[in-house]
Amino acid sequence: MNVNYLDLLAKKYDTEEKVVTEIINLEAILNLPKGTEHFVSDLHGEYQAFQHVLRNGSGNVKEKIKDLFKDTLSQQEINEFATLVYYPEEKLKIIKANFTRKQELRDWYTTMINRMLDLVLYASSKYTRSKVRKALPEQFAYIIEELLYKTDEFTNKEHYYHKIVQQIISLGQADKLISGLAYTIQRLVVDHLHVVGDIYDRGPEPDKIMETLINYHSVDIQWGNHDVLWIGAFAGSKVCLANIVRICARYNNLNIIEDAYGINLRPLLNLAEKYYDDNPAFRPKENVGSQLSEHERLQITKIHQAIAMIQFKLEMPIIKRRPYFNMSERLLLEKVNYETNEITLGDKTYPIENGCFATVNPENPQELLEEEEQVIEKLLFSVQHSEKLARHMNFLMNKGNLYLKYNGNLLIHGCIPLDEEGNMEKMVIEGKFYSGRQLLDVFEQYLRSAFAGPDKTDDLATDMVWYLWTGEYSSLFGKRAMTTFERYFIKDKATHKEKKNPYYYLREKEDMCRRILADFGLNPDHGHIINGHTPVKEIEGENPVKANGRMIVIDGGFSKAYQSQTGIAGYTLLSNSYGMQLVAHKHFNSKKDILLDEADVLSVKRLVDKELERKMVKETNVGEQILEEISVLKALRDYRYS
Numbered sequence: 001m002n003v004n005y006l007d008l009l010a011k012k013y014d015t016e017e018k019v020v021t022e023i024i025n026l027e028a029i030l031n032l033p034k035g036t037e038h039f040v041s042d043l044h045g046e047y048q049a050f051q052h053v054l055r056n057g058s059g060n061v062k063e064k065i066k067d068l069f070k071d072t073l074s075q076q077e078i079n080e081f082a083t084l085v086y087y088p089e090e091k092l093k094i095i096k097a098n099f100t101r102k103q104e105l106r107d108w109y110t111t112m113i114n115r116m117l118d119l120v121l122y123a124s125s126k127y128t129r130s131k132v133r134k135a136l137p138e139q140f141a142y143i144i145e146e147l148l149y150k151t152d153e154f155t156n157k158e159h160y161y162h163k164i165v166q167q168i169i170s171l172g173q174a175d176k177l178i179s180g181l182a183y184t185i186q187r188l189v190v191d192h193l194h195v196v197g198d199i200y201d202r203g204p205e206p207d208k209i210m211e212t213l214i215n216y217h218s219v220d221i222q223w224g225n226h227d228v229l230w231i232g233a234f235a236g237s238k239v240c241l242a243n244i245v246r247i248c249a250r251y252n253n254l255n256i257i258e259d260a261y262g263i264n265l266r267p268l269l270n271l272a273e274k275y276y277d278d279n280p281a282f283r284p285k286e287n288v289g290s291q292l293s294e295h296e297r298l299q300i301t302k303i304h305q306a307i308a309m310i311q312f313k314l315e316m317p318i319i320k321r322r323p324y325f326n327m328s329e330r331l332l333l334e335k336v337n338y339e340t341n342e343i344t345l346g347d348k349t350y351p352i353e354n355g356c357f358a359t360v361n362p363e364n365p366q367e368l369l370e371e372e373e374q375v376i377e378k379l380l381f382s383v384q385h386s387e388k389l390a391r392h393m394n395f396l397m398n399k400g401n402l403y404l405k406y407n408g409n410l411l412i413h414g415c416i417p418l419d420e421e422g423n424m425e426k427m428v429i430e431g432k433f434y435s436g437r438q439l440l441d442v443f444e445q446y447l448r449s450a451f452a453g454p455d456k457t458d459d460l461a462t463d464m465v466w467y468l469w470t471g472e473y474s475s476l477f478g479k480r481a482m483t484t485f486e487r488y489f490i491k492d493k494a495t496h497k498e499k500k501n502p503y504y505y506l507r508e509k510e511d512m513c514r515r516i517l518a519d520f521g522l523n524p525d526h527g528h529i530i531n532g533h534t535p536v537k538e539i540e541g542e543n544p545v546k547a548n549g550r551m552i553v554i555d556g557g558f559s560k561a562y563q564s565q566t567g568i569a570g571y572t573l574l575s576n577s578y579g580m581q582l583v584a585h586k587h588f589n590s591k592k593d594i595l596l597d598e599a600d601v602l603s604v605k606r607l608v609d610k611e612l613e614r615k616m617v618k619e620t621n622v623g624e625q626i627l628e629e630i631s632v633l634k635a636l637r638d639y640r641y642s
């Protein structure tokens, strides 16, 4: 081992005792049960629903409460207590309003604090004390530790413990303590969170989800196609930028761009007002009870057209300069007959409906008007100078990857591009063939290099980010072509179809999944592929667990717009030391419903895989790291102290 490195380490471990203590600590951790992993995906801006799933740990909090209190509390008491753990501040307000006498409230506080302490202790049983300490609210850490680890002089000290709790109540700190304990419980029930892609688009509050993830104790992200679209915009891809604005307009979410990220839409609005009018194909989607005025609706409709047309134009030069993207069929503005108002796709000609081509030069359809050029330049400047967006995108890059190998499983948002025979599809990039894992690695390299060079807008790396959004061999898109243009302008639904990669039926086969796991260097006997991206249509009887358990699809279905297709509000997955459980969630209406009715949106838990023997930290990724640390520490001991 490198001696310089050991010398450096010796500064931290400057006595033999310190080295030995750390080795013993680490060895002990290896023999603890593995922490609970929580998998979610396709959050699509649905912050409130995500918060709920996070706060209840996909049902894990309730389960722990039941384990502990099922013989002493009624179902109603359990529900009320669970709601208090999920939303302590709000629930405290509601409950406190019911008390008229001070002493009653005091008694209630005492009961709740003790109940919370019991639950913290129970939820922390598989962690070291030092880890639990880190999860405690700072302000009360000392007191809570004192209350948690009551010593065997318990009987002598009972009065003392009781006094502490009473003091806290007298000093008006009970609410704070209860909230702190509730958050500690939430934190302890889930050790690590995986977000299997698509934080952005469709829903109203992706920025708040990002803030939550930034503050979360332990998380990784597998980018989704919608996430790379945002990364692409920030990295200088104008076409990705046009797409994110278009999607926000379509879903009536332009305030994400304007208010959340402070991006000025005024130049785009001016352009839109000048060239566009009302158009049924471009009216924003509205939720029930939408507050849009006629005027606002019209404005968004115009913006939506303006940015969509900029997008279609911007796609064309990329398709032309990257022939191996194989997208010449998508040069749609060149296939429009502007005189007859028709479009010819293959050997069929269709009438154009709701066309809005006022800014298109039929001689050179890809040409942007100077005004359009300026609009997109200004938008890009604004996007790249949004401090909040910069923070969010940097976090996505730091915590994110295209895929992740974790505890023997392969986590990936979309797919591994396959042909009909189940061979990994090959893509030629700059004259070289790539497929399977190698292709994904190359994609990721391009994406990182695009992010590192935000001032380059037309280089291969930047174009490649857009390819990841929409290209036929993209592991994130997983379809042959995106028919956005057709869905706006052609009535015939047959043209709207987006053909899926064969992966999506081949993944039903165990043998196929085993081959993919092996290609990624994972053990096919134990590993699973965990996918997001495609909503599982439970209504039609689709099973999220496929390929004899090797494949698990957890499109969260958080996206309200898609819930009518899925029939549920999607799945999440839990993996603890006993195995894996899939959780199906019911529709989430509002936090208010949960606070008042204490109804849990959770429905069924299904066992996917049961460990024959309880899985310990030493068998996990973290365990591997710890083993390495131990071997370094042993080397340090030999080198310095023996």
Ligand SMILES: O=P(O)(O)OC[C@H]1O[C@](O)(COP(=O)(O)O)[C@@H](O)[C@@H]1O
Residues within 6 Å of the ligand: 198, 202, 225, 226, 479, 482, 483, 484, 498, 533, 534
């Ligand atoms: O329903 P929308 O918002 O128009 O989006 C449809 C587009 O979204 C996509 O399904 C991609 O988004 P997902 O990753 O959520 O599936 C495209 O294939 C499709 O063209």
Ligand SMILES: [Mn+2]
Residues within 6 Å of the ligand: 198, 224, 225, 226, 413, 476, 532, 533, 534
């Ligand atoms: Mn997706």
